[in-house]
Amino acid sequence: MNRRSFFARAVPASFAIGAVAASCAPKSQQLYPDKHFHISRGYHQIPKLRLSTDRIVKETVGLRPFRASGPRLDVEKLGNKTIVHNYGHGGSGWSLSWGTGNIARKNVLATNEKKIAVLGCGTVGIATARLLQESGCEVTIYTKDVPPNITSNLATGTWSPASRVCDVKVAKPEFRTVWEEATRFSFRRFQFLLGMNEIACWAEEYGVFREMPVYTPGAGGEDFEIEGLLPERVKLDSREHPFKANHVTRRSNLMFNIPAYLRHQLTDFVMFGGKVKIQEIRKPEDIDALQENVVVNCMGLGAKPVFNDEELTPVSGQLSCLIPQSDIHYKLYTQGANFISRKDGIFIGSNGIVGNWDTTPSKEQTEKTVGILQKLMEEMKG
């Protein structure tokens, strides 16, 4: 029996009457008794996204640092330095930042050094630096750029620990265990960041497809999943949603309000005595010149030229940011497009081009995603 079915069965006797009444209601009402269920119309109403290209205020192309075998988390000696690697998280760097940071922390603590250099000030570098501080280390971050001028600022911001994390055909079987350890640690850690000005929060996530999508195993690594970690994905029947689609699912998922989250993290890092130095690492000799003996490499795609990592490759992703809409608090994904509502805007996108270094937004891509979502919204009931 999994955790949720255990709780479902362990209902106290005093709830029994309510439980009988609830059993007459449609399945989604039992799970989500909310104000959006429209009794007279007979379906669950969801606010419509207002979509037009004139509402787009910003467009970005971020480069996911992808490695087919999974993020690099090993330790190597470089002259007198110990290098602890923690880079190459693909489309799951936000989600895994604490978990792989914890693996890197264990590797650092094994050296018994207390003065540690962290290279890189993205979501992975800052989470790792915070964990090291919690273990009594004195940490300096050396970095070419700080937020907002980093890849981490160009992400969607949702819990997606398996997204483009590896190519399942290339990654070693052991990687699944490492991934699971990192995922579980991260998930626990994010629970401590809830309720703090919504830097992280829960929101509804809808999957909307004309027919059930056919899954083909491939480079996404999306077939990694831990049962029972997130609330279950529920399939909705036509009474339970307003979409013109036969396969609609809903579940709750974690969302990250990226700018506020990074600000919070950096403030904490400095509050605990951390230092940030702007410095580009161009070659291994630059690392050798640092005063710390142990160096954690969290440079994302920037690690490629310094460490000659041929496996590391960009997977570009374009996002268009629309003006926030106060009644939209959900994420939706469909064939060829998705959107997520954050405090700083509504981000639409979904593409991934392997090996593409070009960060110029494409008008064609914008029109494609806007078109898909516009049609979906027009066809919605209500």
Ligand SMILES: Cc1cc2nc3c(=O)[nH]c(=O)nc-3n(C[C@H](O)[C@H](O)[C@H](O)COP(=O)(O)OP(=O)(O)OC[C@H]3O[C@@H](n4cnc5c(N)ncnc54)[C@H](O)[C@@H]3O)c2cc1C
């Ligand atoms: C469109 C898009 C959507 C995404 N959505 C999600 C999502 O919803 N959920 C999720 O979990 N992940 C998502 N990701 C993936 C996530 O953004 C990345 O995995 C993550 O940002 C990687 O973080 P990082 O800290 O390793 O790298 P970065 O954010 O790139 O940080 C690297 C740091 O290293 C520094 N650096 C680089 N080179 C050098 C150098 N030579 N010398 C000194 N410093 C250097 C940089 O300045 C920077 O500070 C998405 C990515 C994209 C592009």
